[in-house]
Amino acid sequence: MPPVLTGLTELHRHLDGSLRPDTLHQLRAAAGFPPVSTPRFRPGMGLTAALQCFTHTLEALQTPAALRRVAAECCEDAIAEGIGHLELRFAPQLHTFGAVGDVVDCVLEGVAGRAGIILCGLYGESPALLEALVEAARDRSGVVGLDLAGGPLPDHRYGLVDYAAAYTEAGRIGLGRTVHAGEGRPPNEIVQAVEVLGADRIGHGLTVLDSERAVALLVERGVVIEACPTSNWHVGLLDAPDEHPLARWLEVGLSVAVCTDNTLMSAVDLPVELARIGAEPGTEPWDRLQAGARRGWFLRGPARPRASGGVEDGLPTAQ
Numbered sequence: 001m002p003p004v005l006t007g008l009t010e011l012h013r014h015l016d017g018s019l020r021p022d023t024l025h026q027l028r029a030a031a032g033f034p035p036v037s038t039p040r041f042r043p044g045m046g047l048t049a050a051l052q053c054f055t056h057t058l059e060a061l062q063t064p065a066a067l068r069r070v071a072a073e074c075c076e077d078a079i080a081e082g083i084g085h086l087e088l089r090f091a092p093q094l095h096t097f098g099a100v101g102d103v104v105d106c107v108l109e110g111v112a113g114r115a116g117i118i119l120c121g122l123y124g125e126s127p128a129l130l131e132a133l134v135e136a137a138r139d140r141s142g143v144v145g146l147d148l149a150g151g152p153l154p155d156h157r158y159g160l161v162d163y164a165a166a167y168t169e170a171g172r173i174g175l176g177r178t179v180h181a182g183e184g185r186p187p188n189e190i191v192q193a194v195e196v197l198g199a200d201r202i203g204h205g206l207t208v209l210d211s212e213r214a215v216a217l218l219v220e221r222g223v224v225i226e227a228c229p230t231s232n233w234h235v236g237l238l239d240a241p242d243e244h245p246l247a248r249w250l251e252v253g254l255s256v257a258v259c260t261d262n263t264l265m266s267a268v269d270l271p272v273e274l275a276r277i278g279a280e281p282g283t284e285p286w287d288r289l290q291a292g293a294r295r296g297w298f299l300r301g302p303a304r305p306r307a308s309g310g311v312e313d314g315l316p317t318a319q
């Protein structure tokens, strides 16, 4: 009998990297920006060059209507992929048409309860900015998590550990906590993300096997790694998506969710991402990846219940 799928889980998808190409071009034209070729990551391009691709999408996302439209389309696309639980992330401070709370409201209106929203601080930003994101999340239950995205640079005044107060408050008000860490950088960053920021999930975590301490910490605390093989390949951390070490991660007891990162930039969707790493429905690795993904769900509420049996289906409801 074929396996019965109860809906895929997508935990790590950036709104501003997951526009439809046609929408991007229409919004840029409407905003008066010159045409550009569709921004795509190229294998081996490096993280810094990859991050520059977002300039073209962010230019198109500077009105409430544009942001609402793209948030809605991200949900429609996810549903078409067979995703039953979507968490969509973005950095409100990069959309400058309004106050952070107003910008967040536009995205919440666009998703209309079909996804949980994760707010992204960016490496190097003022800790006060991350604290403002947490404040915006406080009374908006559609916001389910806090993230630290981008990557650290030598000239940054602030580093990961400087965001401890914001992350502590995020945990206190019931937000899930995730951090882009170990994305080709030493595994101590993963350890710090968990020990100092209280991360429930780690974005990428590609170097985790370089540190027994990091592996033990993640296994002990049940931290879920959001693995993004195609993205890692594109930024030059892997020679091919199927060289991702996630099979080894599962062997050592880590919880793993396979994610796309950016469907536009990487020209990928979740079924393709899963196929690229050889995950077949009905196999043990598939079941373990789906269970790991469900374990990582950020569900806002006093008890922050964690799904472990996979009984939930469908998208989170509006609150």
Ligand SMILES: [Zn+2]
Pocket (backbone or CB within 6 Å): 012, 014, 149, 180, 203, 261
């Ligand atoms: Zn990411």
